[in-house]
Amino acid sequence: xxxxxxxxxxxxxxxxxxxxxxxxxxxxxxxxxxxxxxxxxxxxxxxxxxxxxxxxxxxxxxxxxxxxxxxxxxxxxxxxxxxxxxxxxxxxxxxxxxxxxxxxxxxxxxxxxxxxxxxxxxxxxxxxxxxxxxxxxxxxxxxxxxxxxxxxxxxxxxxxxxxxxxxxxxxxxxxxxxxxxxxxxxxxxxxxxxxxxxxxxxxxxxxxxxxxxxxxxxxxxxxxxxxxxxxxxxxxxxxxxxxxxxxxxxxxxxxxxxxxxxxxxxxxxxxxxxxxxxxxxxxxxxxxxxxxxxxxxxxxxxxxxxxxxxxxxxxxxxxxxxxxxxxxxxxxxxxxxxxxxxxxxxxxxxxxxxxxxxxxxxxxxxxxxxxxxxxxxxxxxxxxxxxxxxxxxxxxxxxxxxxxxxxxxxxxxxxxxxxxxxxxxxxxxxxxxxxxxxxxxxxxxxxxxxxxxxxxxxxxxxx
Amino acid sequence: xxxxxxxxxxxxxxxxxxxxxxxxxxxxxxxxxxxxxxxxxxxxxxxxxxxxxxxxxxxxxxxxxxxxxxxxxxxxxxxxxxxxxxxxxxxxxxxxxxxxxxxxxxxxxxxxxxxxxxxxxxxxxxxxxxxxxxxxxxxxxxxxxxxxxxxxxxxxxxxxxxxxxxxxxxxxxxxxxxxxxxxxxxxxxxxxxxxxxxxxxxxxxxxxxxxxxxxxxxxxxxxxxxxxxxxxxxxxxxxxxxxxxxxxxxxxxxxxxxxxxxxxxxxxxxxxxxxxxxxxxxxxxxxxxxxxxxxxxxxxxxxxxxxxxxxxxxxxxxxxxxxxxxxxxxxxxxxxxxxxxxxxxxxxxxxxxxxxxxxxxxxxxxxxxxxxxxxxxxxxxxxxxxxxxxxxxxxxxxxxxxxxxxxxxxxxxxxxxxxxxxxxxxxxxx
Numbered sequence: 001x002x003x004x005x006x007x008x009x010x011x012x013x014x015x016x017x018x019x020x021x022x023x024x025x026x027x028x029x030x031x032x033x034x035x036x037x038x039x040x041x042x043x044x045x046x047x048x049x050x051x052x053x054x055x056x057x058x059x060x061x062x063x064x065x066x067x068x069x070x071x072x073x074x075x076x077x078x079x080x081x082x083x084x085x086x087x088x089x090x091x092x093x094x095x096x097x098x099x100x101x102x103x104x105x106x107x108x109x110x111x112x113x114x115x116x117x118x119x120x121x122x123x124x125x126x127x128x129x130x131x132x133x134x135x136x137x138x139x140x141x142x143x144x145x146x147x148x149x150x151x152x153x154x155x156x157x158x159x160x161x162x163x164x165x166x167x168x169x170x171x172x173x174x175x176x177x178x179x180x181x182x183x184x185x186x187x188x189x190x191x192x193x194x195x196x197x198x199x200x201x202x203x204x205x206x207x208x209x210x211x212x213x214x215x216x217x218x219x220x221x222x223x224x225x226x227x228x229x230x231x232x233x234x235x236x237x238x239x240x241x242x243x244x245x246x247x248x249x250x251x252x253x254x255x256x257x258x259x260x261x262x263x264x265x266x267x268x269x270x271x272x273x274x275x276x277x278x279x280x281x282x283x284x285x286x287x288x289x290x291x292x293x294x295x296x297x298x299x300x301x302x303x304x305x306x307x308x309x310x311x312x313x314x315x316x317x318x319x320x321x322x323x324x325x326x327x328x329x330x331x332x333x334x335x336x337x338x339x340x341x342x343x344x345x346x347x348x349x350x351x352x353x354x355x356x357x358x359x360x361x362x363x364x365x366x367x368x369x370x371x372x373x374x375x376x377x378x379x380x381x382x383x384x385x386x387x388x389x390x391x392x393x394x395x396x397x398x399x400x401x402x403x404x405x406x407x408x409x410x411x412x413x414x415x416x417x418x419x420x421x422x423x424x425x426x427x428x429x430x431x432x433x434x435x436x437x438x439x440x441x442x443x444x445x446x447x448x449x450x451x452x453x454x455x456x457x458x459x460x461x462x463x
Numbered sequence: 464x465x466x467x468x469x470x471x472x473x474x475x476x477x478x479x480x481x482x483x484x485x486x487x488x489x490x491x492x493x494x495x496x497x498x499x500x501x502x503x504x505x506x507x508x509x510x511x512x513x514x515x516x517x518x519x520x521x522x523x524x525x526x527x528x529x530x531x532x533x534x535x536x537x538x539x540x541x542x543x544x545x546x547x548x549x550x551x552x553x554x555x556x557x558x559x560x561x562x563x564x565x566x567x568x569x570x571x572x573x574x575x576x577x578x579x580x581x582x583x584x585x586x587x588x589x590x591x592x593x594x595x596x597x598x599x600x601x602x603x604x605x606x607x608x609x610x611x612x613x614x615x616x617x618x619x620x621x622x623x624x625x626x627x628x629x630x631x632x633x634x635x636x637x638x639x640x641x642x643x644x645x646x647x648x649x650x651x652x653x654x655x656x657x658x659x660x661x662x663x664x665x666x667x668x669x670x671x672x673x674x675x676x677x678x679x680x681x682x683x684x685x686x687x688x689x690x691x692x693x694x695x696x697x698x699x700x701x702x703x704x705x706x707x708x709x710x711x712x713x714x715x716x717x718x719x720x721x722x723x724x725x726x727x728x729x730x731x732x733x734x735x736x737x738x739x740x741x742x743x744x745x746x747x748x749x750x751x752x753x754x755x756x757x758x759x760x761x762x763x764x765x766x767x768x769x770x771x772x773x774x775x776x777x778x779x780x781x782x783x784x785x786x787x788x789x790x791x792x793x794x795x796x797x798x799x800x801x802x803x804x805x806x807x808x809x810x811x812x813x814x815x816x817x818x819x820x821x822x823x824x825x826x827x828x829x830x831x832x833x834x835x836x837x838x839x840x841x842x843x844x845x846x847x848x849x850x851x852x853x854x855x856x857x858x859x860x861x862x863x864x865x866x867x868x869x870x871x872x873x874x875x876x877x878x879x880x881x882x883x884x885x886x887x888x889x890x891x892x893x
Contacts, residue, residue, distance in 0.1 A: 399624075401627070402622075402623065402624035402627055402628075403597070403623050403624070403627070404622065404623070404624050427617065428595065428616055428617055428620065428622075429615065429616040429617070429620075429622040429624065430595060430597075430622070430623075431595075431597045431622065431623035431624070433596070433597035433600070433623060434595045434596050434597040434598075434623065436596075436597075437596030437597060437599075437600065438596055
C-alpha cells in the first residue's frame with residue numbers, strides 16, 4: 001500500500017484546500033511545502049498582506065483627504081509605517097497559523113521540505129534532514145506561480161522589486177515607478193500613493209486592468225489619476241539604469257521615448273507558473289509553450305498526477321485554485337467534482353474597487369453574441385452617498401433573447417462583496433429579470449445591482 | 464401514509480441506471496400506474512409508473528444514478544388521486560391549495576387576479592414557490608405546468624431561457640395550448656447554444672456507453688470482414704404495390720420491405736446454417752431457432768429489439784412484430800426480453816440514405832446484414848444484355864471469419880439476393 005492516498009505539493013490556497021477536502025473525504029493525505037509557513041503566495045506575500053496595507057493606507061488617505069467633508073478635522077496626522085507593517089504581519093501570522101491548525105484538525109500530515117514529482121505515485125521530499133521518497137495513490141501539483149521578471153529590468157530586491165518586497169518597504173518611496181497596470185500594480189501603486197509616494201504606472205497595453213470591461217477600466221483610471229497616480233499606457237520599458245539610490249527607466253511609447261527617474265521600481269507585469277526547475281518534465285509532465293502544465297480536466301500527462309491553481313491555465317486567482325483543489329480532491333475520492341471556469345469572479349482592490357464576473361462587452365461583441373446592457377451609477381444610491389464613495393457603476397450584460405446574465409461588471413465601493421450576488425446568479429443561469437425581481441435591502445449598495453438589472457429592461461426606478 | 468417509490472427490478476443483471484427525467488413534479492398528485500419517471504440503464508430505457516396514487520415527494524432529482532430498490536420518491540396515498548392519470552382534475556386538486564391560500568380568509572367569489580385558474584396550477588403550486596423569480600412570473604403569466612418543461616440549470620432547475628424556449632416551441636407541439644400537462648416531453652435537453660460556447664460537455668448516457676463498449680468489443684474480438692452484393696428490388700416493389708391495399712385490409716399492418724428481408728434472412732440462415740452459430744470459447748454453438756434482431760435508431764441511441772421465431776411468422780406476423788417493437792423503442796418501453804437472444808441482426812442504413820456501409824457485429828452473433836438505400840441504376844439484364852433502369856440496393860454482410868468461411872458468407876448473401884429478386888422462392892422454398 002502507498003504511504004498516502006494523496007500527496008499535495010504546495011501549501012497555497014490551491015494545495016491546502018485540496019488537502020483539507022481530501023482529508024474530509026477520508027483520504028490519507030500529506031501536504032508538502034518548503035516554506036515552514038503555510039498559505040503560499042496568497043496568504044504570505046499576496047492577497048492578504050496587500051489587503052491589510054490597502055485598508056491602512058486608505059484610512060490614512062481618508063484622514064488626510066476625506067474626513068474634512070464629514071466635518072472631522074485631523075491635526076498632526078502621522079504615519080507610523082513600522083506599526084502599519086507590524087499590523088499587516090500580525091494578520092498574516094494569524095491566518096497562516098490558522099492553516100497549520102486546520103491541517104492538524106483534519107489530520108493532514110504536513111511535511112516541510114521541497115517536494116519533487118518523480119512519476120506516477122512517487123514524490124521526493126528534500127528537507128533539512130535530507131531526502132526521502134514518498135509513495136502516493138495520487139499527486140496534486142500546486143506549486144503556484146512566481147513574478148515575471150523583465151529582461152532589461154531584473155529584480156534586485158532593493159531598487160527593482162516584485163510585489164513581495166513592495167509589501168515590506170521600510171519607508172515610503174519618494175517616487176515609485178510601477179511597471180504593469182494589472183491588479184498587483186494598481187493595488188501596490190495605490191498603497192504607496194496614498195502613503196505619499198509619487199506613483200507613475202507604465203502599461204504596455206492601451207488599457208489598465210486589461211481583463212476588465214473597458215468602460216469601467218477607463219473610469220477607474222480617471223479615479224486613480226484623481227488620487228495622484230500617473231499613467232503611461234501603450235508604453236514599453238526599453239532600458240534601465242540602476243544605481244544604489246535611483247533607477248532611471250527609459251519608456252518608449254507612440255509619442256516617443258522618455259526617461260523616468262524613481263527611487264524604486266515595482267515590476268508587476270504578471271506571474272508565471274512555477275514549473276521551471278521543479279523536475280516536472282523529467283517526471284514526464286508535459287508543459288505548454290507558456291510553461292503551464294498541460295491538463296485535461298486537471299489531469300496531467302502523468303497518470304494519477306493532477307495540477308491545479310496557477311500551474312493550470314486560467315486566471316491566477318486564489319479562489320480559482322481553491323475550487324479546483326476541491327474539485328480534484330472530490331474526483332480522486334470518486335465523486336463528480338466539477339469546476340466552472342466561466343463564473344470565476346475577479347477583483348481589484350483599488351479605491352473604488354473593481355469586480356467582474358463573466359464576459360465583458362468587448363468579448364460579447366467579438367463573439368457576436370447579442371446582448372442588452374443595464375447600467376446604474378453609485379452616485380444615485382443613498383448608501384454610496386452616505387459613505388462618500390459615489391464613483392463607479394454596476395453594469396449587467398444579459399443575452400438579448402434569453403435574458404440570461406452573461407457578465408456583471410462593477411466599479412465602486414465594496415463591489416468585492418457585491419460581486420458574490422452576481423456569481424450566485426450566474427451559477428444558477430439566472431436572467432437579469434431574476435435579479436430584478438429579487439428584493440434588495442434599502443439603503444444598501446446592493447440596490448445598485450438591482451437597479452442595473454432592472455435597467456437591462458429599461459425599467460430602473462431611480463434613473 | 465407515505466409509500467416509498469422504489470426502483471423496480473427491470474431485468475436480470477441490471478443493478479443500476481440513471482433517473483434521466485421526472486415526468487411529474489415534486490408535490491404533484493399522481494394516480495396509480497401513471498408514468499412518473501424515465502429510467503435509463505445500460506440495456507434499455509423505460510418509463511416507470513406509480514405503484515399507488517397520491518402526493519408525490521421526489522427524493523432523487525433527475526440526472527442521478529440510482530440502484531434497483533432505491534427509494535427515489537415517496538407517495539402520500541392519503542391524498543386522493545385524480546381520476547384520470549395525466550391531467551390533474553381541478554376538483555380533485557382543489558383541496559391541495561397552497562397553505563397560504565388556505566390560511567387566508569378567501570373573499571367569496573373573488574378569485575385572486577394574478578392566478579386566474581388557481582385550480583389548474585394548484586397541483587404544481589408547491590413547486591412554483593421553488594422557481595426563480597423570472598421563471599415564476601413566466602409560469603404564472605402563461606399558466607404553465609413547470610413540471611413539463613425540462614430544466615437546464617443546476618440540478619435540472621428551470622431557467623428563464625428554458626421557459627422562453629418552451630414557449631417558443633410550444634405552438635408547434637400543442638397548437639391548442641391545452642392547459643393539461645403533456646405526459647412525456649420527448650425533447651432531449653437542448654444544448655445551451657445561446658451561451659455561445661464553442662464546446663460543451665455532456666455526460667454519455669448508460670445506453671450509449673454500453674453501445675460504445677459493445678461496438679469496440681465486437682471490433683476487437685471478431686475477425687470481422689464484410690462482403691457485398693446488390694439486389695434488384697423490382698419484384699419486391701411490384702409485389703408491395705400490387706398487394707399493399709389488400710394486405711393492410713386483411714392484416715391491419717402495412718406490407719413493408721422489412722418482412723421480405725427478415726424472411727429472406729431466415730431462408731438464407733436455413734440454407735447456410737454456419738451463419739446461425741456463434742463462438743463460445745473454443746466451442747461452436749449452433750442455433751436451431753430464428754430470432755432476428757432489427758436495429759432501430761431512437762433518440763437515445765441504437766437498440767436492437769428481436770423478432771422471436773421469425774421462421775414461424777407470416778409476413779404479416781413479422782410486420783406486426785416490427786411495428787410493435789419500433790413503437791416500444793420510440794416510447795422507451797422496450798424490456799430486456801425484447802432485446803435478448805437474437806441470432807442475427809438486420810440493420811437498415813437505407814432509411815438515412817446510406818449507399819454502402821460495413822455494419823459492425825452484434826456479439827455474440829456471427830453476422831449482420833446491412834440494408835441500404837434503393838437507388839435507380841442502369842443495370843445489364845436479360846439474355847440480350849439490355850441496359851435497364853432498375854431500383855437497386857447494395858447489401859453488406861459483415862461476418863466473423865473465425866467461424867464463417869468466405870464461401871459460406873457469400874453464399875448466404877447470394878441466397879438473400881435470390882430470395883428478394885424472386886420472392887416466390889420464399890413461398891415455394893426453392
